[in-house]
Structures are given as structure tokens and as C-alpha cells.
Amino acid sequence: MADVDAINVFNITVRGSDVVAPCPETERVLIALEQAAPFPKPKPVNVGCRKGGCGACRIRVLSGDYTTIKMSRAHVTEAEEADGYVLACRVFPASDMEIEPAFLTPHERMEMRKAERD
Template sequence: MLQGLEQRRIAKEETHMADGSGLATVSIRIKGDARSVSCGTSEKLLTAIEREFLNPRQRPVRVGCRQGGCGACRIKVTEGQYATEKMSRDHVTEEEETQGFALACRVYPQTDLEIEPAFRGPVKDRSGQDT
């Protein structure tokens, strides 16, 4: 039985190879958009979105600093598994992170994902100024 499970896992991995390069890829569905994005499991989600949507006006996710500090690429992952790098807590609180919120520039998809944009505008600092 274990051998059969292992074979199915291997077969699934083989179907997710990117153009013969040997890198595992997953599919990213964007809620409300018929298009999907292919993304390597070792590639940042935002990088894949930028590659697939060359016209910035057509991108379903905003692009900002690309380093997890501005919050422009805030998303909510509604399906799938992923890993993240450190993100600014000004833009994604620990509680929000447990609910699936993340910054696309810090997300590495591990399985097929469904995401929705979740940009919430400028964050106010303690003095009430936009940051």
C-alpha cells in the first residue's frame, strides 16, 4: 500500500515539472479572474505574477517595494499551502496571517493556490500620517 502512495506522489510531481527544467511548478488561480499563473515552488509568487502579467495595469496584485515592507501586494490565500518570509506586521498581523493573509512578495507556493487581492490602502502611523 505504501508503495502505491509513493508512486502516486511521484507521478503527481512529474506532472508539475516546468518545461523540462526539473523545477516543480504549481498553478495560482486568482479569484474573480479566468487566468491562472504558473509559479515554481522556489519562486516568489509576486515574481510569477509580474512575469505572467507584463502590463502593470492588468496585474491582479499591486507591486510595490518587493521586500515585504510596503503592503502593496497584500493578498489572501483562500486555498492551498505556502511558505512565507518575514513580513511587515504593519501590513499583515499575526492574526491575519493565520487567516491566510500574506504579502505576495514573501510567498512561496507549495501547492496549487487560490488567491484574492487584499490591498487595504496606506497604513496610518501613530500620529495619523500615511506611511
């Protein structure tokens, strides 16, 4: 029998909901969250393009370790990323995580950018 490396599975807890999604370290957090809330249950975070470009799945990581792949800076600035904001479709868990949805409407995003400039 071939020796197979074990894949770690971590729990993703969504603050303010009863969702706890098991997520393998090789899977994007968004996929695990979608599977944890099958239709017709509402998704714990918004789902959009699944490729890091739309910002619909923006979350804030409150605790836990993770790795990210390239995501649009239009939706998560470097400063925001340093504060734990990421796109769930671009995040892989490295430990158990607690997250909260952090979607911004285009108007909210525009107001935030304006405040940063002032």
C-alpha cells in the first residue's frame, strides 16, 4: 500500500452563527463554508466569482492561522489584510479559525476609501 501523507482538517467557525465548517488544509475556506450550509440554508458568507476579483466573500479572520493566494487589492488593501481581512475564496486554513463576514457594498467601499484619503 502506498504511503499517503495525511491532510489536516481544521474547523472554521463563523461568529454570530451556528456554522462550524470542517476544512482540509488543501481547500479554500469558501468551499468549506458553502458545503456546511447546503441549499436552502443561507450561506454564512456571500459567494461571488470564487476567483478573488469581486469581493463578495470578504471576511475578517478573528483567530487562527491561514495562507492566502493573490486577491484583488480593490477589495482588500494591504493594511486591511494586516488587520485580518481576506477573501474567503483565496484563503487556506493552517489551524482552526474563527471568522466573521465583512462584505462591503460599493458605496461602503467608496466611503471608506474617501475617509482614508482625508
